[in-house]
Amino acid sequence: MKKPSYHQYQHVIMISLDSLRNDCITANPSNLPNKLSRRTKFKTTMLDYLIKRGTYFNNCISAAPYTSASHAAYFTGCWPRRNGVYEFFNRQIGRPTIFELAHLKKIHTIFQTDFPIILGDSLGFTRGVDKYFIESESAAFAELSRSKDRDTLSFFHFGGIHYPYGFHKLKFAKIDFPKKVKALERKFHITPAANQADMLDESYRHGRDKDLLLRYKTIIDTLWSRREYDELHALYVDGIDYFLKHRFNKFIKKIIDFVDTTNSLLIVFADHGENWAADSRGHSNAINDAVLRVPVIVYGKGVAKNTVVSNLIRTIDIMPTIGRYSKIPAANLDGRPISLEKPDYAPLPREAFAQVWRVGDRLKIYKHQQRILKGRKMIRPLTTKLEKEAVYRGRFALNREYDGNGELAREALYMNTGQRLVLTKPIAGTLADLRKRLRKYNHIKPKKSRRINKVSRSIIADLHNLGYRV
């Protein structure tokens, strides 16, 4: 039998919009900004443009609710349990990344990120990267333009949707960022100095940037403790709007122009969403659907146009898909390639897994911190415990949560409409099947758990300031 031949793209461009919920795209019929009613002028114009002229995967489930593990799944095409990065910041990627594989084929690799600590050297994200940029998409894009005649793989990561919502840093919002922080403190009667005593005083961010981030964090922590979830969602949606208008739209227009005039494949995605509720503090500890369901948009010549796909796909399917349509040798992965000509075609049902792993007890975290602060460079992986997990398959999804002793604390079965989850009564056969699949998933062991080395104390401090417990 003749092997089918697929179109080969010369340039592959990946764009990650950190923390963008799937239902915060206006083209999505069940969108959150509409539910918040007062946000009538909210419009994701350029993303809608791409969806009209490309394919929008509306039922894609991320392998993790945190940046590190989610991106490692995208970049290895393997489940977090297999690639090694299933916790937030504890181990290096133990599988070849798409950048390493591209590099082997002499494909020029470009990587831009707003989070150089998480998506950096420590966890292995820079391996195989020829040109690495921090918070400078223009410079990274110039590098791509200069490399027009070569084969390229480029990645652009944006942190502007993550809190501080809309801004990321003063560099991108010199006047509006401090203005907003002041206005919020006034509106919600929050004193900036009050809750900052327990924060570590070293940060990757410096001076005013650090001060503003801490004040912003105090604001959202306070609102969360007051259960002002609607206020938090409104802040988040305003942030998306601000980021798109002031930073992203200009950039994506240049990218679209590049794709239209070259042989390029563009994939725009998110690593996780964002959701505020009693058991969902933003994203890092949550496995609810608003956090795990992420938008994926594919655009380029030969890609099905104006197509919305509701079949379940996983973030690990992106890399094998890129492998099929480029020279990058991405095969034998956990993910399965998606047809770009017929993206709805799914001969076998897919199943998606996601997990949250946490460090066991507080004393251990404290000791770990002290060790780092004493300046020791080598950091052993901490012992971590599975806290929450989810499996999606067909029309159903199962969520499970565990207490400190690893005992089941909560279990819930949902119907997956292809757009969202709806709580449903337990169905014995379905429950047993999904539990079995989770058990099987947990039998996957990463080959080697690679240590993180050379993590400086400023890196750890910055992670703390961002709100992560590492």
Ligand SMILES: [Zn+2]
């Ligand atoms: Zn993220």
